[in-house]
Amino acid sequence: MTSEGKTQHHPNLKFSHFGFAVHDIEFMRDFYTRVLDFTVTDRGHVEGMDLIFLSRDPDDHHQVVLASGKPQGIPAHPHNPQFGSVIxxxxFKVSSLEELRKIHEIFLAENVASIFPANHGIAWSIYAHDPEGNNLEFFVDTDWYFPQPFLVPIDFTMTDAEIRAATEKFSREQEGFEPYGEWRKRFANRMNVYRAYA
Ligand SMILES: [Fe+2]
Structure with missing residues (x-):
């Protein structure tokens, strides 16, 4: 074991995809394909479940799996119904603040439930519910790190430049602030990841 409590020899792992149980698989497919632009890569029936595989990246056969058979009556999170009681x-990573703003506009036009734009300092994000109440997040990393969790609302009436400037200013004022690149270098060492960081 290392000082971090990790075994010294471990297989390389990279997170790839997730699947979740749904009540109405076609209604959910419509949302993920039409609103979020996923492509159905395969579908079928196995082990008592209907399955739909979805991806937005040809390097991944599936990034999201919808599986029938969600039980009825799963309770909401007892303290904060924005967030899932189990998941x-x-x-989802978004490429820029401009793209995140477009997602916000699409969600408003689609009457997506529980839209919550949040500024974490290290990231700008929008939380929103899919049609079965799963809490989705769409986010863009900033260039600034300070200890998490941190969350204040994003005001999309501000311009992107104003949001950027305000975020950098309050991030630099936080205890434990460092450029995100410095944080990545430190954690690359801790995670035994050998990759060059500028
Ligand atoms: Fe997150």
């Missing part, structure tokens, strides 16, 4: 969040 707290399912999060």
């Amino acid at each position: 707290n969040q399912i999060s």
Whole structure:
């Protein structure tokens, strides 16, 4: 064991995809394909479940799996119904603040439930519910790190430049602030990841 409590020899793992149980698989397919632009890569029936495989990246056969058979009556999170009672969040990286703003506009036009734009300092994000109440997050990393969790609302009436400037200013004022690149270098060492960070 290392000082971090990890075994010294371990297979290389990279997170790839997730699947979740659904009540209405076609209704959910419509949301993920039409609103979020996923492509159905395969579908079928196995082990008592209908399955739909979805991806937005040809390097991944599936990034999301919809599986029939969600039990009825799963209770909401007892303290915060934005977040899932079992799966707290399912999060997608977005390429820029401009793209995140477009997602916000699409969700408003689609009347997506529980839209919550949040500024974490290290990331700008939008939380929203899919049609069965799963809490999705869409986020863009900033260039600034300070200890998490941290969350204040994003005001999309501000311009992207104003949001960027305000975020950098309050991030630099936080205890434990460092450029995100420095944080990545430190954690690359801890995670035994050998990759160059500028
Ligand atoms: Fe997150």
